[in-house]
Amino acid sequence: MPSPESATVLNLAILGAASLSGIAGISARNAFLRRLGVSLTVLAFAGQTLMLLLGFHKTLPNGLSLGAYSQLLAWFVLLGGIIVWRRLRQPTPLLFSSPLCLALFAISLLCLDTAVTLPPSLQSSFYALHIGALFSSLGLLTIAFFAGLLFLSLEGRIKNKQRMPGFWQDMPAISLLDRINAFTVLAAFPLYTVGIISGLVWAGPVFGASVTGDPKEVMSIAIWLIFGVLFHNRLIKNWKGRKPARWTVLVFFLCLFSIVVVNTIMNTHHAFVRG
Amino acid sequence: MESDICLVGINHRTAGVDVRERFALADCCDMERWALPCVGSIRESLILSTCNRVELLAAGKGDVTGQMLQCWARARKARISDIQPYVYIHRSLEAVRHVFSVASSLDSMVLGEPQILGQMKAAYRKAAACRTTGVILNRLLHKSFSVAKRVRTETAVASNAVSISYAAVELAKRIFGDMRRHKVLLVGAGEMAELAAMHLLQNGVDEILVANRTHARGEDLARQFQGRAVPFERLADFLPSVDIVITSTGSPEPIIRARDVRAVLRARKNSPMFFIDIAVPRDIDPDVNSLDNVYLYDIDDLKEVVEENIAGRRDEAERAREIVNEEVAAFAGWLATLDVQPTLVQLVGRGERLASEEVAKTLKRLGNDDKNLREALEIMACSLVRKLHHDPIMFLKHGCAHQESNNSRISAIRRIFNLDSNT
Numbered sequence: 001m002p003s004p005e006s007a008t009v010l011n012l013a014i015l016g017a018a019s020l021s022g023i024a025g026i027s028a029r030n031a032f033l034r035r036l037g038v039s040l041t042v043l044a045f046a047g048q049t050l051m052l053l054l055g056f057h058k059t060l061p062n063g064l065s066l067g068a069y070s071q072l073l074a075w076f077v078l079l080g081g082i083i084v085w086r087r088l089r090q091p092t093p094l095l096f097s098s099p100l101c102l103a104l105f106a107i108s109l110l111c112l113d114t115a116v117t118l119p120p121s122l123q124s125s126f127y128a129l130h131i132g133a134l135f136s137s138l139g140l141l142t143i144a145f146f147a148g149l150l151f152l153s154l155e156g157r158i159k160n161k162q163r164m165p166g167f168w169q170d171m172p173a174i175s176l177l178d179r180i181n182a183f184t185v186l187a188a189f190p191l192y193t194v195g196i197i198s199g200l201v202w203a204g205p206v207f208g209a210s211v212t213g214d215p216k217e218v219m220s221i222a223i224w225l226i227f228g229v230l231f232h233n234r235l236i237k238n239w240k241g242r243k244p245a246r247w248t249v250l251v252f253f254l255c256l257f258s259i260v261v262v263n264t265i266m267n268t269h270h271a272f273v274r275g
Numbered sequence: 276m277e278s279d280i281c282l283v284g285i286n287h288r289t290a291g292v293d294v295r296e297r298f299a300l301a302d303c304c305d306m307e308r309w310a311l312p313c314v315g316s317i318r319e320s321l322i323l324s325t326c327n328r329v330e331l332l333a334a335g336k337g338d339v340t341g342q343m344l345q346c347w348a349r350a351r352k353a354r355i356s357d358i359q360p361y362v363y364i365h366r367s368l369e370a371v372r373h374v375f376s377v378a379s380s381l382d383s384m385v386l387g388e389p390q391i392l393g394q395m396k397a398a399y400r401k402a403a404a405c406r407t408t409g410v411i412l413n414r415l416l417h418k419s420f421s422v423a424k425r426v427r428t429e430t431a432v433a434s435n436a437v438s439i440s441y442a443a444v445e446l447a448k449r450i451f452g453d454m455r456r457h458k459v460l461l462v463g464a465g466e467m468a469e470l471a472a473m474h475l476l477q478n479g480v481d482e483i484l485v486a487n488r489t490h491a492r493g494e495d496l497a498r499q500f501q502g503r504a505v506p507f508e509r510l511a512d513f514l515p516s517v518d519i520v521i522t523s524t525g526s527p528e529p530i531i532r533a534r535d536v537r538a539v540l541r542a543r544k545n546s547p548m549f550f551i552d553i554a555v556p557r558d559i560d561p562d563v564n565s566l567d568n569v570y571l572y573d574i575d576d577l578k579e580v581v582e583e584n585i586a587g588r589r590d591e592a593e594r595a596r597e598i599v600n601e602e603v604a605a606f607a608g609w610l611a612t613l614d615v616q617p618t619l620v621q622l623v624g625r626g627e628r629l630a631s632e633e634v635a636k637t638l639k640r641l642g643n644d645d646k647n648l649r650e651a652l653e654i655m656a657c658s659l660v661r662k663l664h665h666d667p668i669m670f671l672k673h674g675c676a677h678q679e680s681n682n683s684r685i686s687a688i689r690r691i692f693n694l695d696s697n698t
Contacts, residue, residue, distance in 0.1 A: 029431075158449060159564065161576050163583050169434065173452030175547060238544035241568045 007051050008071070008109050014044040015102045022095035026167050038091045041098045045078040066264075070108035072131070073259075074101035076139030084143050084180055090172050093146040093180060100142065126202035134195030137188040138255060144184035145252035148245035151177040155242060178241055181248055182234055189231035196224050207269065216268040219258045227251050278318060278411055278613070281339040282370040283347070283362055284330030287384045290361035298358055300324040300331075303350045304401045310350035311407070316342045319409040321402040321416070323377075325394045327384050332374065334411040340364050371415060371606050375599045378419035379426040380433065386588045387433035392423050414609065422602045429598060432591040435584035440470035442580045443551045443572065444478060447519055450549050450570060453479075460484045460517040462510065463524030464496055467574075468553045471521050476500055484517060486510050488524070511535060515542035521551045522558035533562040536569060551577070611681055615671050618685050621694045626664055630656035667692070 022037025024030065048071065078101055081094030155174050157164055172180075199220070200210040211217060230247040233239040239247075263270045285295060301324040303310035311320035316337035323330045331343045344362070348355045365373045376382045380391050399416045402408045408416070427433050436442040451457050459480050461472045464487055472483055483502030487493030493504040505513050510530070514520070524530060536548070545568050552559040552573040564571035572580075634652045638644060667688055689695055 154449070158446065158570055161572070161579065163587075164449070165587065169431075173448065174450055176452045178547075240545040241547065243567065 004051070005109070007047070008067075008105065011044055011047045011051070012102070012105045012109060014040055014047060015098060015105055018044055019099040019102045022098055026092075026095060026170070029167055029170055034091070034095065037095050037098065038085065041078060041094055041101075042082060044098075044101075045075070045082060048075050048078070066111040067108040070104040070111075072135055073138060074104040074108075076135040077101050077104075077142045078139075079136070080139035080141075080143040080184065083140075084147075084184065088176065088180055088183065090176055090180060092150065092172055093143045096146040096150070097142055126198045130195055130198040130202055132195075133191045133198060137191035137195060140184040140188035140191070141248070141252055141255060144181050144188060144248045147177045147180040147184065148248035148252075151181060151245045152242065152249070155245075174241075178245070181245055182240075185230060185234055185244065185248060189227050192224060192227055196220055203269075212269075214268050214270075215266045216258065216262050216270040219254075219262050223251060223254045223258060226254065278334045278336055279339060279367055280332070280334050280370045280411060280415065280610075281343060282330060282332045282365045282373055283340055283343050284323075284328060285358070285361045285363070286328035286330075286382070289363055294361050295326070295329060298329055298347065298351050298353070298361075300329055300347070300350060304398065304405075306405055308350075309405050309407065311343065311346050313407050317346075319412040320407045321398060321412055323395060323398040325391070328377070328382075330377070332370070332412065332415075334409065334415075340366070368603055368607055368610075371610075372599060372603045374415060374419050375422045375602055375606075376596075378423040379595055379599060380423070381426075381592055381595055381599065385437055386585070386592055387437070389433060392420070396420065411610075411613070415606070418602065418606055422599060425602070426595045426598050430591040430594045432588050432595045435587055437581055437585050437588065438470075439467055439553070439574070439577045439581055440474050442577050442584070443471045443521070444474040446570070446572060446580070447475065447549050447551075448478070450547055451518060454481075455479045456481055457518040458482045458484065458516060459502075459519045459521065460486065460505075460510075460513060461496065461500070461502075462486045462507075462520065462522040462530070462558065463488075463526075463554065464492060465523030465553055468521045468523035468551075469496065469499075471551060471553070472500055475519065480519070484513055486513070511539075514539045517548075518546070519549045519551070520559075521553065523553045524558050526554070526558055527556055529560045530558045531563065532560040533566060536563050536566055540566065540568065553577075612672070614681060615685060618688055618694065619668060619671060622664060622667065622688065622692055625692065625694065626660035627657065630660045 018037050018040030020037075021033045021040060025033030025035075025037050051071075052075065077097050078094070081091075081097045085091045085094045150171060151174055154164075154168065154171055154177065156162075157168065158174065199217075203212065203217075204210045226247070230239075230244060230251060233247075234244050262268060285298060287295070290298075300310050300322050302308065304322050304324065309320075309322075311317065311322055311331055311333060313320055315335075316339045317333045317335040319334040320343075321332040323332070331347060333339050333343055335342075344355045344358060348358055351358075373382070378392055378395050380387050380389065383391050395416070399408070402412070436445045447457075448454065454475065457480050459472060459475050459482070461468060461483060464485075476483060483497070483500040485493045485497040485500065485502055485504050486507045487496065487504070488507050490504060490506065493507070496502075497504040514531075514535070520531070522530065531550070536550075540546075540548070547568040547570070550559050550563060550569065550571040552571065555574060557573055559571055559573070561571065561573070563569055630653070634649070634656050637652060638649060641648075671684055671688055
């Protein structure tokens, strides 16, 4: 049986090939390379699913390391992309997300050893729910981000009557990109809410209070509020097009800040990923 | 060369429509009236007669072009001197290049238009039915179809609309994607607007509504588009239910204003709308384009899109010409093997004959007519001949690309192997 390191390297190679082929297919307007990119991305997802099922990450489900954290995040991003591809018949956001997953995998390779097992006092079913719900929400949000970004670029060109040379010709219609954004945002926010609530419930007995003023807590609640505005306006006020796309980009960057800066630099309960 | 390829023709660049009409051969391309019979110098022939070009293609030996012009003039009851001022003549590889360029739509009035390939295929079918095509034209035409396909796949010479109505449809597709669930409102009647509506209908839009100041005219148009006429005065009531609006009225004032569209958007729950204003003066307030989820293109915007697309096609045509040049070189190689072919056949035939004679002599000398022995000797003799011929055959084939060296190689092999004697 391969070790976690060799399996990660193998998956990294498949994702690398998927990213190269997908991006080359998009920039060179080559349908075969795009299809190959999608197939390899799905293969990488299947490989990673197998790794998770075979328990390659010994820290899961009762602990986490930056390596497992990155790989799990990449898995949920790919899952989000595959759901959108199958449901809305549009693989472009999946192709755009594969280089991001590749980067997450490359980071994970450097920190597979730094595993931290949670003390028994922190282990509970709320932990799995908290991580599962938040990561699936982040996976969908990443796909919403790519759809939103693509929408803003393409819509800007149509609105301003600019030329659409090269790969712009093969990009999906802006209505479809807006639908992808709506689908992923509407699915991601409830999951994010479940993740936040389960975290707060879990924090009560563990840290003595649900809200302790931890920087990660503050950041997550702030993101939840902004995300809530986007969700509410999408659902109730019929926000469509440019406005929700911009808000999605904002929420994604706030999440990115929360993961990259808060988790790894600030003094927080979530700093455990540093090992 | 054993057989030369010749092409004579007139097209939109060399002759006006009256001349093209006069010398068209559309009615001379069937069994009963084939204008270019395969007699005299002409061994194979094909006629392409479209509204923009009349071209005669032939393969033969001798004064092929002279005979082609003669046949053409005779078919049109004219003198050769009547056609000559407008005619272009291509021979050998220039003719091949021209055929490939025409099939790839690089010689068309509208660069990259797709009809010419279909017209060439139809012309080839007619010539094949009249049994006037042979080895050379069959290969040339099939190759030209594959070159056209390669050009279309590897370059963007045929992509992007080059007419205003198509440009409008392409933009609608960029906004809405699948057109099947979308409705169109045609306001007023103008040739370009009707054409755009027709293209949208061909792309599968759900329904076309027509609003015209003259309701009877509106009903006529609605019938034409299998849609329905709506009263012009109640235009605002129908706007929320349509996704694409094409306007082409003679109104001196805008008939759709930004404030109207803002209300419409609320009623549509912000679903996107595409306005195509083909009227001059404009029918739609330009401020409409500043609203979210609304896209407005007027006639100048569409013209600009078309001009950019045409420029884009011109850039791509350069790449397409490189592909054509590559394919012409490959075809030249094949063409040259035609000259080598008779020598190759003779060389191999001579070898086989000698092998068979030597086997018979050896068997006679041995006085043994055993079947197994005969088979073994035949295999050995043939194998020996094949091995001896391998290098001379390679020597001949490698010279194919250059006509001059090809002829000297053929001559050398014929002399070395004494292929021109009767023994």
